[in-house]
Structures are given as structure tokens and as C-alpha cells.
Amino acid sequence: MTKQTFTLTDLKKHLAQKSKEQLIADIAELYKTFSPVKEFYQAQHADISEIAKKYKDIIIKEFGGTGRGFPKARFSVARNAFNDFKKLTNEPALIADMMLTYVESTSGFCSEYGPDGEEYYTRPENMFTQALQLIQTHKLLEDFRDRAYSIVRNATEGYGHRDSLRDSYDDVYA
Incomplete structure (x- = not known):
């Protein structure tokens, strides 16, 4: 049968x-x-802001922890939160905001804990590049300039992370 x-x-x-x-x-x-x-x-x-906050909190918690112990830092959880949110809206500014939250959280984790693994540096770098391309495509450069620069400024030097982020930033903002 x-x-x-x-x-x-x-x-x-x-x-x-x-x-x-x-x-x-x-x-x-x-x-x-x-x-x-x-x-x-x-x-x-x-209002989608409440939903956006839920997904941002998932990403932030995954790489920033709850204040007790070491964060779990699972890329799969952060990426799934981003992808689930992206299914709910086509609004470029909201998607860019979520992408930058991902980069801030993962890059901040790198600065705080200095993990030994290239993926901890390359994944936020790739997301940052994609976010900047989206921002540029939809003419949102001025809306995100300060935040993007802050990500570069606060990045760790490990694995050339800051230099890579700066290159992506300069490609769009220079």
C-alpha cells in the first residue's frame, strides 16, 4: 500500500x-x-516590533548568555532565529536590523571570549557583508552608518576580524 x-x-x-x-x-x-x-x-x-524583539533576544541570549555561565554560542540557533524572522517580513530595514543584531552578538562574543575557531569570526563577517549589501541596495546607508561603524570599532583583532569588517564597511561607506 x-x-x-x-x-x-x-x-x-x-x-x-x-x-x-x-x-x-x-x-x-x-x-x-x-x-x-x-x-x-x-x-x-x-506592529512587528514585538516579534522582532523576540527573535533579537534569541540571538543575543545565544551569544551573550544570561549573565550566568558561558554562552552556548550555537550558530544554528542564531541563524534559525534570523531565518524564521525573515520569513515574516520583506521589510529591508527590519531584516538589516536583525542581521546587524546577529553580527553585534556574534562579534561581541568573539571580543569577550576569544574563541579558537575561525567560524566564530568568518560567520559574522559574512553576515556583515550581506547586511551592508542589503543596506546599500535599499538606500539605507545613512540609517545604519553609525551602527555599522560601531560594529567595526568594537570588533576584536583576532583572526583579522576587525580588518575584515573594516574592509566590508569601507567597500560600502568609503
């Missing part, structure tokens, strides 16, 4: 058979049951 997958086409056919009231009830149930659905609708129809 073959198990058939429920495709998007199947879903559309299924939903087309429902009344408006049934669809509203289904969506309301999804909204109550699944927090990503709630966040999706909140991001589309309300």
Missing part, C-alpha cells in the same frame, strides 16, 4: 470546497494552535 502525500494542489482543492465561515474557523484554529501562524498574521497586520 502506497502512502500518498498531501500536496499544495490537494490543499487548494480541499480549501475550495469549504465555506468562508469554515475557512475562518480553520485559520482561527491554526492561529490559536501554532505560534508561527500567529506570528505570521501579527507581522502582516500589526
Whole structure:
């Protein structure tokens, strides 16, 4: 016996058979049951700053810790928080803000703890470059100039981290 997958086409056919009231009830149930659905609708129809704060806090906590003990510093957690947030909005300024939060947190971790591993330096450098490209593409340079410079100024010298960030900064702001 073959198990058939429920495709998007199947879903559309299924939903087309429902009344408006049934669809509203289904969506309301999804909204109550699944927090990503709630966040999706909140991001589309309300102030997204509360949602942005939630995802920023995840990133900051991962690399800054809670004040007790060594931070876990898992790139997967920070990256997933960023990607989940990015699914909720197409607003370049909000995405750039989240990207810079990622860079500030991971780069700050490097300055504080000096981890021995190149990825701790290259990952924030790559995200910084991507953030600056997004900022430049959407003509948000002045909005983020001071913050971007602060990231460079506060970066550690380890593994050429500050120099790499400065090069990316100079490519966009010089």
C-alpha cells in the first residue's frame, strides 16, 4: 500500500470546497494552535516590533548568555532565529536590523571570549557583508552608518576580524 502525500494542489482543492465561515474557523484554529501562524498574521497586520524583539533576544541570549555561565554560542540557533524572522517580513530595514543584531552578538562574543575557531569570526563577517549589501541596495546607508561603524570599532583583532569588517564597511561607506 502506497502512502500518498498531501500536496499544495490537494490543499487548494480541499480549501475550495469549504465555506468562508469554515475557512475562518480553520485559520482561527491554526492561529490559536501554532505560534508561527500567529506570528505570521501579527507581522502582516500589526506592529512587528514585538516579534522582532523576540527573535533579537534569541540571538543575543545565544551569544551573550544570561549573565550566568558561558554562552552556548550555537550558530544554528542564531541563524534559525534570523531565518524564521525573515520569513515574516520583506521589510529591508527590519531584516538589516536583525542581521546587524546577529553580527553585534556574534562579534561581541568573539571580543569577550576569544574563541579558537575561525567560524566564530568568518560567520559574522559574512553576515556583515550581506547586511551592508542589503543596506546599500535599499538606500539605507545613512540609517545604519553609525551602527555599522560601531560594529567595526568594537570588533576584536583576532583572526583579522576587525580588518575584515573594516574592509566590508569601507567597500560600502568609503
